[in-house]
Amino acid sequence: MTNIRDLAKMAGVSVTTVSRVLNNHPYVKEEKRKAVLDAIKQSNYQPNINAVHLSMGKTFLVGVMVPSIDHPYFASLIKGISHEALTHNYNLVLFQTNYKEERELDALQMLKQKQIDALIICSRASSWPLIEEFLPYGPIVLCEDTRGKKVSSTFVDHYQTFIYALEYLIQNGHRKVGYSIGRKTGTNSKFREMAYKDFLKKNHLPFDPAYVFDNCLYFEDGERVVDTIASMDDPPSALLVTNDDVAAGIVTCARNRQISIPNDLALIGFNNQPIAKIMDITTIEIPLVEIGRKLFLQGIAENQEISYQEIPVRLIKRGTI
Amino acid sequence: MTNIRDLAKMAGVSVTTVSRVLNNHPYVKEEKRKAVLDAIKQSNYQPNINAVHLSMGKTFLVGVMVPSIDHPYFASLIKGISHEALTHNYNLVLFQTNYKEERELDALQMLKQKQIDALIICSRASSWPLIEEFLPYGPIVLCEDTRGKKVSSTFVDHYQTFIYALEYLIQNGHRKVGYSIGRKTGTNSKFREMAYKDFLKKNHLPFDPAYVFDNCLYFEDGERVVDTIASMDDPPSALLVTNDDVAAGIVTCARNRQISIPNDLALIGFNNQPIAKIMDITTIEIPLVEIGRKLFLQGIAENQEISYQEIPVRLIKRGTI
DNA sequence: TTGTAGGCGTTATCAG
DNA sequence: CTGATAACGCCTACAA
Numbered sequence: 151m152t153n154i155r156d157l158a159k160m161a162g163v164s165v166t167t168v169s170r171v172l173n174n175h176p177y178v179k180e181e182k183r184k185a186v187l188d189a190i191k192q193s194n195y196q197p198n199i200n201a202v203h204l205s206m207g208k209t210f211l212v213g214v215m216v217p218s219i220d221h222p223y224f225a226s227l228i229k230g231i232s233h234e235a236l237t238h239n240y241n242l243v244l245f246q247t248n249y250k251e252e253r254e255l256d257a258l259q260m261l262k263q264k265q266i267d268a269l270i271i272c273s274r275a276s277s278w279p280l281i282e283e284f285l286p287y288g289p290i291v292l293c294e295d296t297r298g299k300k301v302s303s304t305f306v307d308h309y310q311t312f313i314y315a316l317e318y319l320i321q322n323g324h325r326k327v328g329y330s331i332g333r334k335t336g337t338n339s340k341f342r343e344m345a346y347k348d349f350l351k352k353n354h355l356p357f358d359p360a361y362v363f364d365n366c367l368y369f370e371d372g373e374r375v376v377d378t379i380a381s382m383d384d385p386p387s388a389l390l391v392t393n394d395d396v397a398a399g400i401v402t403c404a405r406n407r408q409i410s411i412p413n414d415l416a417l418i419g420f421n422n423q424p425i426a427k428i429m430d431i432t433t434i435e436i437p438l439v440e441i442g443r444k445l446f447l448q449g450i451a452e453n454q455e456i457s458y459q460e461i462p463v464r465l466i467k468r469g470t471i
Numbered sequence: 472m473t474n475i476r477d478l479a480k481m482a483g484v485s486v487t488t489v490s491r492v493l494n495n496h497p498y499v500k501e502e503k504r505k506a507v508l509d510a511i512k513q514s515n516y517q518p519n520i521n522a523v524h525l526s527m528g529k530t531f532l533v534g535v536m537v538p539s540i541d542h543p544y545f546a547s548l549i550k551g552i553s554h555e556a557l558t559h560n561y562n563l564v565l566f567q568t569n570y571k572e573e574r575e576l577d578a579l580q581m582l583k584q585k586q587i588d589a590l591i592i593c594s595r596a597s598s599w600p601l602i603e604e605f606l607p608y609g610p611i612v613l614c615e616d617t618r619g620k621k622v623s624s625t626f627v628d629h630y631q632t633f634i635y636a637l638e639y640l641i642q643n644g645h646r647k648v649g650y651s652i653g654r655k656t657g658t659n660s661k662f663r664e665m666a667y668k669d670f671l672k673k674n675h676l677p678f679d680p681a682y683v684f685d686n687c688l689y690f691e692d693g694e695r696v697v698d699t700i701a702s703m704d705d706p707p708s709a710l711l712v713t714n715d716d717v718a719a720g721i722v723t724c725a726r727n728r729q730i731s732i733p734n735d736l737a738l739i740g741f742n743n744q745p746i747a748k749i750m751d752i753t754t755i756e757i758p759l760v761e762i763g764r765k766l767f768l769q770g771i772a773e774n775q776e777i778s779y780q781e782i783p784v785r786l787i788k789r790g791t792i
Numbered sequence: 793t794t795g796t797a798g799g800c801g802t803t804a805t806c807a808g
Numbered sequence: 809c810t811g812a813t814a815a816c817g818c819c820t821a822c823a824a
Contacts, residue, residue, distance in 0.1 A: 151585075153801055164811040169803060177809050196584040200530060201801030204521040204816050211562065219553060220546035229540050232565050241532065243562045244553055263517040264472075369719075370749035398690075402723060402750065428691035428720065474817055485795045490819060498793050522817035525800055 152193040160189035172197065212449050213266040215245045215257045217273055221367060222395055222423055223438065227272050227293065230442020238450060240267075249275040249333075262287040268449035273336060291449045293441065294337040297458050302451070304444040304459040306436055308338045311463055312345035312390065315418050315434060319388045320353060322471060324416060328361030328386035330375055330396055342392070361386050369425075372399020379415065380407050388416035388471070394426040394433055401429055401470065417470040430469035437461060473514040481510035493518065533770050534587040536566045536578045538594055542688060543716055543744055544759065548593050548614065551763020559771060561588075570596040570654075583608040589770035594657060612769045614762065615658040618779050623772070625765040625780040627757055629659045632784055633666035633711065636739050636755060640709045641674060643792055645737060649682030650711035651696055651721075663713070682707050690746075693720020700736065701728050709737035709792070715747040715754055722750055722791065738791040751790035758782060 154172070158165045163182050170178050171186045189195070203209055214231055216224040228244070235242050243266055247253040254276045261269045261284055268289040274281070278299070284290065285300065296303040312329075319327050329346060331339050343362075350357050360382065363375050375396070379385045391397040397419035404411050411417060419426050422435035444459050451457075475493070479486045484503050491499050492507045499507075510516070524530055535552055537545040549565070556563050564587055568574040575597045582590045582605055589610040595602070599620070605611065606621065617624040633650075640648050650667060652660050664683075671678050681703065684696050696717070700706045712718040718740035725732050732738060740747050743756035765780050772778075 151801095154803095155801080158811095165802085166804090166811055166813095167809090170810090173803085179809065182810085198525070198801050199584070199586045200521060200525040200528075201816090202803080204519070204525045204800090204818090205802040205804085207521075207816070209521060219550050220543060222541060225541035225546055228565075229567065232540060232567055236567075241562070241564045244549075244565075246550070246553055246557075263520070265520045368745060370745045373749055399749065405726065424689060424691045428694055429723065472817095475819095476817080486818080487795055487820080488793090491794090494819085500793065503794085519817050522800095523819085525802090525816085526818045526820090528800075 151198070152195050153198065154195075156193065157186060157189045157195055160193065161185040207264075208267050209265060210240050211243050211266045212240050212446065213243045213245055213257050213260060213269040215247055215254060215269065215271045215274065217247050217249045217275075219244060219246050223393060223421060224272055226421075226423075226438035227442040227445070230439035230444075231270060231446045232442075233439070234443045234446040238446075240446075240450065247275070249273075251276050251280075255280075258284045261290070264288070270445045270449050272445075273338075275335070289449050289451070289454060291445050293445060295341065295458075295460075300456055302448040302457045302459075304441050304448060304461060306338075306441075306461050306463055308341040309345045311434060312342045313349055315390050315465070316346070316349045318465065319390070319416065319418065319471070322388075322416070324388040325353075325355060326361070326384070326386045327355075327388045327390070328358075328363065329390035329392065330363035330366035330371075331392050332365070332367045334362075334364050363389075366391070366396045367393065369395045369399040369402075372396050372401070373403045375400050376403035376407060376409065380409065386415070388412075388418075390418050390420075392420045394419040394421050394423040394431060397431050397433070397470070398425045398429050401431065412469070412471050418465075419470070422466055426466075426468070432468045432470045433466050434463050435466050436463050472519070473516050474519065475516075477514065478507060478510045478516055481514065482506040528585075529588050530586060531561050532564050532587045533561050533767065534564045534566055534578050534581060534590040536568060536575060536590060536592045536595065538568050538570045538596075540565060540567050544714060544742060545593055547742075547744075547759035548763040548766070551760035551765075552591060552767045553763075554760070555764045555767040559767075561767075561771065568596070570594075572597050572601075576601075579605045582611070585609070591766045591770050593766075594659075596656070610770050610772070610775060612766050614766060616662065616779075616781075621777055623769040623778045623780075625762050625769060625782060627659075627762075627782050627784055629662040630666045632755060633663045634670055636711050636786070637667070637670045639786065640711075640737065640739065640792070643709075643737070645709040646674075646676060647682070647705070647707045648676075648709045648711070649679075649684065649707035650713065651684035651687035651692075651717055652713050653686070653688045655683075655685050684710075687712070687717045688714065690716045690720040690723075693717050693722070694724045696721050697724035697728060697730065701730065707736070709733075709739075711739050711741075713741045715740040715742050715744040715752060718752050718754070718791070719746045719750050722752065733790070733792050739786075740791070743787055747787075747789070753789045753791045754787050755784050756787050757784050 154165050154168050157168045168186050171183045245257040260266050270291045272293050290301055292303040295305045397417050419431045419433035422433045426433040475486050475489050478489045489507050492504050566578040581587050591612045593614050613624040616626045718738050740752045740754035743754045747754040
């Protein structure tokens with residue numbers, strides 16, 4: 151493997167000059183630049199990335215914390231992050247946490263140890279104070295509303311979005327409205343819960359905990375929702391489903407049980423995943439890939455200023471309401 | 472940031488000794504080992520990963536080539552790879568290729584440039600001769616039958632599996648059998664095509680290209696299949712669907728069009744994804760996560776011997792046949 | 793069992 | 809504009 155010193159010899163210049171042309175620095179006489187370029191060609195030189203990293207004190211690695219890689223929501227986020235990482239010559243370290251605090255700590259620790267240059271937290275189980283402890287050690291970026299906190303984030307205003315969707319349901323005559331959620335804890339879920347309760351209060355509707363379906367992440371979770379609803383004396387007439395996969399599961403299982411959608415049960419999904427289109431599910435579009443991109447950019451931002459990027463969403467009207 | 476030299480000073484030993492205890496090498500007096508360990512605790516020392524990499528001439532990075540991160544098949548593979556990488560202190564570099572040869576070349580190039588220690592090719596568009604060119608530069612591992620070639624692989628015998636599934640269909644009285652596939656090119660697809668044609672020949676059945684549905688990757692692709700079948704004069708009575716997501720899409724759309732499954736159309740899916748269970752789809756179980764694990768292990772195997780790991784599969788009987 | 797010293801390949805500083 | 813040279817932090821012959 152030929153190195154920068156070999157190149158210097160071949161081109162009859164110093165290593166400094168070689169480094170300069172390699173990094174497109176100014177102040178190199180065209181003549182010498184040519185010589186170096188030639189040497190590079192002839193030797194088919196490849197820089198040693200490890201040496202570069204050591205010298206720069208950076209790893210060009212960005213950590214990505216997700217509970218699970220194979221959930222469509224996170225897969226889309228990763229897709230966006232991955233795409234942007236590529237164009238910036240960064241690589242990703244995926245931390246699959248399953249919401250185990252222990253695994254989340256691993257990721258945080260790697261930031262502290264400078265083994266990654268930044269950490270993107272797509273979703274977390276750890277408490278905010280814990281995260282906060284690691285802020286001094288490197289850029290941390292979240293995918294939740296962090297306004298008021300000293301961390302950058304790209305997020306959707308889930309409170310407003312939920313209110314908006316709920317209003318839409320009530321305008322369509324629904325008064326018994328519930329929702330399903332991936333997990334009840336978590337910042338985004340808390341905002342949604344708040345919105346739900348505020349909405350009920352404002353419309354003088356009672357809060358029935360049975361109308362909130364927890365642990366709804368995958369298509370197959372739709373079955374549980376339908377089973378439960380089918381067995382209820384006073385079931386909801388409409389549901390906000392925070393994930394199109396689950397909505398699709400509900401649509402599918404409802405059919406089996408002769409529950410008519412939207413007549414017996416209206417649905418609004420979230421994310422506008424491809425499955426929502428094919429199954430004609432009304433949904434709130436969330437540009438996950440774009441969010442992933444922005445998260446990455448915030449993570450490697452040179453000026454380490456804190457920024458909050460709110461991403462707008464929109465309702466896509468289809469056949470489930 | 473305290474480094475190995477600082478530790479040496481603190482513990483009153485040489486850097487070599489520190490390095491030795493850090494790497495659990497033998498020949499260190501218990502006394503000194505203690506001293507070093509103490510120094511590490513007090514200084515909360517963290518090794519500089521870049522220096523380690525430079526010194527060892529390794530990156531501890533393994534490349535993973537997939538056409539798309541957010542397809543359940545590849546997501547499962549990645550899950551397995553990622554899990555194993557974690558326990559071996561490796562990180563992953565994801566190459567999302569969309570089957571663009573150009574992107575695939577990027578990955579190969581990174582191997583050549585030693586920017587990754589090994590490359591796992593989950594699926595490819597590039598020709599074998601191209602891949603072969605890069606064999607000398609580092610370990611490449613494939614997820615397809617490479618017996619006879621000088622590369623390691625973990626794979627399913629798709630030929631035998633297809634034959635097996637087809638026999639099962641014919642035993643159940645089907646004579647008009649088709650299949651859907653992600654893409655027609657690709658090693659695994661070729662084996663399946665061979666199996667299909669051999670099967671037809673053996674059973675004196677005609678080959679009808681209209682019975683082969685290309686480009687079936689996602690749930691939504693099931694719609695196209697159903698539409699096509701609905702419009703055929705002489706449609707197949709059974710289908711092998713090489714992906715449970717697509718099978719689920721077919722089941723869903725068939726319902727809309729009053730096509731009864733399995734009466735009008737029988738299905739055997741592949742992979743045994745969760746959606747297959749919930750939708751009661753008969754399927755061939757393929758342990759993708761386990762395959763991912765093995766791929767990784769082959770990639771970092773110390774003795775660079777070539778190994779071929781065939782993974783057994785099994786039929787899971789459910790309601791679509 | 794221990795330590796010295798050289799090397800890994802770049803980048804950055806600073807004097808010319 | 810150019811070039812010595814000193815980091816960067818760790819590993820490992822080799823010598824003792």
